[in-house]
Amino acid sequence: MQKKINIAILFGGKSAEHEVSVQSAKNVLDVLDRNKYHPILIGIAKSGVWHLTSEDALNTQAAKGGAFKPYDTPIAALTPESRGVLLINGLESPTKIDVVFPVLHGPFGEDGTVQGLLKLAGIPFVGTEALASAVSMDKDVMKRLLRDAGLPIGKFITLKSHESLSFTDAVDKLGTPLFVKPTNMGSSVGVTKVYSEGEFGQALIRAFEYDVKIVLEEYIQGREIECSVLGNEEPLASLPGEVVSSHEFYSYEAKYLDETGARLEIPAKLPPKTVEIIQDMAVKTFKTLCCEGLGRVDFFLKPDGALVVNEINTMPGFTKISMYPKLWGATGLSYSVLIDRLIALAVSRFEKEKRLKTSFF
Numbered sequence: 001m002q003k004k005i006n007i008a009i010l011f012g013g014k015s016a017e018h019e020v021s022v023q024s025a026k027n028v029l030d031v032l033d034r035n036k037y038h039p040i041l042i043g044i045a046k047s048g049v050w051h052l053t054s055e056d057a058l059n060t061q062a063a064k065g066g067a068f069k070p071y072d073t074p075i076a077a078l079t080p081e082s083r084g085v086l087l088i089n090g091l092e093s094p095t096k097i098d099v100v101f102p103v104l105h106g107p108f109g110e111d112g113t114v115q116g117l118l119k120l121a122g123i124p125f126v127g128t129e130a131l132a133s134a135v136s137m138d139k140d141v142m143k144r145l146l147r148d149a150g151l152p153i154g155k156f157i158t159l160k161s162h163e164s165l166s167f168t169d170a171v172d173k174l175g176t177p178l179f180v181k182p183t184n185m186g187s188s189v190g191v192t193k194v195y196s197e198g199e200f201g202q203a204l205i206r207a208f209e210y211d212v213k214i215v216l217e218e219y220i221q222g223r224e225i226e227c228s229v230l231g232n233e234e235p236l237a238s239l240p241g242e243v244v245s246s247h248e249f250y251s252y253e254a255k256y257l258d259e260t261g262a263r264l265e266i267p268a269k270l271p272p273k274t275v276e277i278i279q280d281m282a283v284k285t286f287k288t289l290c291c292e293g294l295g296r297v298d299f300f301l302k303p304d305g306a307l308v309v310n311e312i313n314t315m316p317g318f319t320k321i322s323m324y325p326k327l328w329g330a331t332g333l334s335y336s337v338l339i340d341r342l343i344a345l346a347v348s349r350f351e352k353e354k355r356l357k358t359s360f361f
């Protein structure tokens, strides 16, 4: 029998998307082929501390719907000293990790920080590397790269916490309503749709609670279309899906708290030509941002048929109701085959990079 692959699943994290990550990790664990993989669960508490944890603990916590609460003492750490070694306090022999699946959303997980650490530790990992993770997460840098590649994006202004901007100046450039958001966040945390001067001040305060840099955007009226991308050198796009939100916009509440807050239309009802354009644009966005492995590209489709790229998520949700795996399902790729592919892509990139020289001679 072939040796099982030790796969470390990282979840939780120091992020407002911690709870979503717990649900995603449980889902990945549920579909993992146990004949091939041996999962090692590492829960990252909201404090940022890494804990080795059990499947039972993850399942219980996921069922409760809350944050990861470490109750077991061993603290796990990935160390750069020796490749793929997990040091567990109090245990004699370290466990070798073959590949890591960082099922982490948002800051300190999807933004290149963990990716940098894993690269340094010399361990293959699922998803995009540090650079592309960071630029994809930063809505300001992402937009500038997309604009440079000629991809359609909405008008925006970037504002740093030491700078000021009046409502009148913002409206002059963007109109009303307008959107205010932290640059490095996700799950609509800190996002406000602003109609008035009073709301504007509050929206800036709220966005600056999550980041030292924020973006203000023109409101794009349109359908919200999402497309999954998978691959390294030759990425493929799935059929697009649509999010139909019953709220003012696709807010945190609509995404996670209100069961009737949003409906997913999979696949989206679109003319074949539009599907093709969306798929091409999704792949171009993915490549422009130097992504690898996986990404979900989100668009607005305006009533006149024009498309606007809103953002890319380099570690999209993997919960039971998440768009990324569901779109692949609709395109003919089952959840467990998808996970297999992602792991294979991680290993193939690692092997390719391993061949690179690290010295002049």
Ligand SMILES: Nc1ncnc2c1ncn2[C@@H]1O[C@H](COP(=O)(O)OP(=O)(O)O)[C@@H](O)[C@H]1O
Pocket (backbone or CB within 6 Å): 154, 179, 181, 185, 186, 187, 188, 189, 191, 217, 218, 219, 220, 221, 224, 249, 250, 251, 298, 310, 311
């Ligand atoms: N410029 C915009 N025009 C219209 N709706 C927007 C705009 N920006 C954001 N939204 C709404 O807010 C949601 C969250 O914004 P998004 O940029 O996707 O942030 P996040 O990274 O938190 O998901 C979007 O899904 C959409 O419903």
Ligand SMILES: [Mg+2]
Pocket (backbone or CB within 6 Å): 187, 188, 298, 311
């Ligand atoms: Mg979004």
